[in-house]
Amino acid sequence: MLEFETFKTVVASTPLVSIDLVVRNQASEVLLGLRNNRPAQGYWFVPGGRIRKDERMADAFHRLVSGELGVEATLEQARFLGVYQHFYDDNFSGRDFSTHYVVLGYELTLDIVPGQLPDDQHCDYHWFTVEQLLSSEQVHQHTKDYFLND
Numbered sequence: 542m543l544e545f546e547t548f549k550t551v552v553a554s555t556p557l558v559s560i561d562l563v564v565r566n567q568a569s570e571v572l573l574g575l576r577n578n579r580p581a582q583g584y585w586f587v588p589g590g591r592i593r594k595d596e597r598m599a600d601a602f603h604r605l606v607s608g609e610l611g612v613e614a615t616l617e618q619a620r621f622l623g624v625y626q627h628f629y630d631d632n633f634s635g636r637d638f639s640t641h642y643v644v645l646g647y648e649l650t651l652d653i654v655p656g657q658l659p660d661d662q663h664c665d666y667h668w669f670t671v672e673q674l675l676s677s678e679q680v681h682q683h684t685k686d687y688f689l690n691d
Contacts, residue, residue: 560645655668
C-alpha cells in the first residue's frame with residue numbers, strides 16, 4: 542500500500558487500472574453492493590478494485606474476488622466483458638480532484654449469500670434483476686453501463 546499522500550498524488554495525476562466484477566447468480570440476477578467509500582459513495586455498484594503495481598491480472602482478480610466476495614475464483618472462470626472508462630468528480634480523500642479509472646469488466650456466475658459478504662467496501666448487498674438496476678436512481682451509471690447492451 543502506498544502512503545496516503547503518495548496515493549493522493551497518483552490518483553490526482555494518472556488513471557488507475559481496475560477490475561470490476563459483474564456477479565450473476567443462477568437466476569441471472571446481479572449482485573450489487575452499497576458503496577461505503579468515495580468515489581461512488583452511497584450508490585449501488587458492482588464489486589471490484591484496482592490492480593496494484595507489479596501485480597499480474599490473474600493475481601489481482603483472485604485477490605479481489607476473495608477480498609470483495611469471500612470466495613475463491615480464477616480469471617479463467619470469468620468472461621471478459623471489455624474495457625470501460627470511469628470518470629468521477631471526487632476521489633477517495635475528498636472533492637479536491639477527480640478520479641479516472643480504466644476498468645476491465647469481468648462476469649462470473651456465483652451463488653453467494655449477500656449477508657455473509659465482507660463490509661470493507663460495501664455496507665449492504667442485494668441481488669438485482671437487470672431491469673431493476675437499470676431503472677434505479679440509486680444504481681451508479683457506471684454499473685448500468687455493463688448492462689446497456691444486455
